[in-house]
Amino acid sequence: MNENLFTSFSTPTxxxxxxxxxxxxxxxxxxxxxxxxxxxxxxxxxxxxINLILKQMMAIHSPKGRTWSLMLMSLIIFIASxxxxxxxxxxxxPTTQLSINLGxxxxxxxGAVILGFRYKFKTSVSxxxxxxxxxxxxxxxxxxxxxxxxxxxxxxxxRLTANIxxxxxxxxxxxxxxxxxxxxxxxxxLITFIILLLLTILEFAVALIQAYVFTLLVSLYLHDNT
Amino acid sequence: MAxxxxxxxxxxxxxxxxxxxxxxxxRMNCVLATYGGIALLVLYFxxxxxxxxxxxxx
Numbered sequence: 037m038n039e040n041l042f043t044s045f046s047t048p049t050x051x052x053x054x055x056x057x058x059x060x061x062x063x064x065x066x067x068x069x070x071x072x073x074x075x076x077x078x079x080x081x082x083x084x085x086i087n088l089i090l091k092q093m094m095a096i097h098s099p100k101g102r103t104w105s106l107m108l109m110s111l112i113i114f115i116a117s118x119x120x121x122x123x124x125x126x127x128x129x130p131t132t133q134l135s136i137n138l139g140x141x142x143x144x145x146x147g148a149v150i151l152g153f154r155y156k157f158k159t160s161v162s163x164x165x166x167x168x169x170x171x172x173x174x175x176x177x178x179x180x181x182x183x184x185x186x187x188x189x190x191x192x193x194x195r196l197t198a199n200i201x202x203x204x205x206x207x208x209x210x211x212x213x214x215x216x217x218x219x220x221x222x223x224x225x226l227i228t229f230i231i232l233l234l235l236t237i238l239e240f241a242v243a244l245i246q247a248y249v250f251t252l253l254v255s256l257y258l259h260d261n262t
Numbered sequence: 263m264a265x266x267x268x269x270x271x272x273x274x275x276x277x278x279x280x281x282x283x284x285x286x287x288x289r290m291n292c293v294l295a296t297y298g299g300i301a302l303l304v305l306y307f308x309x310x311x312x313x314x315x316x317x318x319x320x
Contacts, residue, residue, distance in 0.1 A: 162289035169283040178296045 041208060045201065048128045060130050063117035086113070093255055100155075101262040104255075111140065112251040119200055119243030123236070131246075132201045134193060141192035144254045149185070152261025160261060192253060199246050203239045210235060 047056050070079050086109060093112075094105050115131060122129025130136045152160040164181040165174060210232045217225040272284050281295065282288035 158286050158290050161293050162286050164293045165283055165289040167284055167289070171283070174283060174292050175296045175299070178293050179300075 041205065044126075044128070044204065044208065045132050047133065056128075056130065059128055060118075060136070063114065063121060066117065067113070093251065097255070097259055098262050101255075101258050104258055107144075108251050108255055108258075111144070111254065112247050115140075115196070115247035115250055116244055119247060120240070122200065122204065123239055123243060129200060129204065131196055132204060134197045137193035137196045138189070140250075141189040141196075141254075145189040145192065145257055148254065148257040148261045151258075156261065163260060188253075188257065192250060196246050196250055199242055203235075203242055207232065207235055207239065 047054060048059065049055065067082060068076075068079055070076075074080070089112060090105060090109055093108060094102050097104075118129060118131050121127055122131070149160075164178050164185075166177065166181075169177050210228060214225050214228040214232055217228055272282070274282055274285075274288070278288075280288065280291050283292060
């Protein structure tokens with residue numbers, strides 16, 4: 037039982053070869069592309085949705101921050117589509133792996149921070165001391181702010197990993213419980229099944245929200261530093 | 263949080279002119295001074311001579 041629970045999170049191999057690169061690249065294949073300015077209905081719908089997210093997300097940024105638009109849009113679409121595809125049965129979700137989330141979080145956070153220190157050194161350094169701090173608290177607060185800065189990429193990665201992994205694990209457990217209870221007591225199995233349905237709806241929401249939160253936080257770190 | 267404050271709206275004198283938690287320069291100097299202090303502490307503990315206890319002849 038224990039082995040069954042966690043095998044869905046192991047990196048997939050096909051005849052001994054790792055196919056994780058293919059799995060990460062797969063969601064991109066689902067989005068149609070076109071060379072034309074005005075294309076078909078599905079492309080128009082896709083463009084409309086992306087523009088909606090783009091305008092909402094990049095409205096607060098300066099022109100320098102807006103150079104990151106493509107990066108942030110790709111990020112949110114990748115995380116959202118990967119998370120949603122992971123809700124299908126027997127699929128592997130790359131965002132359950134801490135390695136992948138760290139690989140997304142650390143370079144993006146580091147890029148934003150280095151940008152801030154390179155172009156706006158005074159403002160970036162003064163972020164470590166909130167305005168109006170009492171004198172006696174200054175050293176302690178600076179140390180706390182430094183620690184919180186370095187925790188940001190870890191928190192980004194672990195938040196996404198934990199949320200998606202926990203959701204998948206719960207669905208697995210409650211599904212197994214429903215199946216086990218079916219032969220024992222049908223009414224209890226029905227209640228468990230309803231819980232499973234509600235959880236699945238929650239997981240849909242969580243998949244999209246986590247993508248949004250990840251991208252929003254990266255955008256916030258960028259805003260602080262541009 | 264208010265927008266970026268202008269350093270000119272605060273008039274401090276003496277050491278407060280360079281180390282305060284209101285102006286951008288003041289905050290930067292406080293942060294750099296704290297980091298410098300921590301670096302000096304670390305350096306002091308690394309470089310101080312280690313006292314070896316005297317061996318007692320039995």
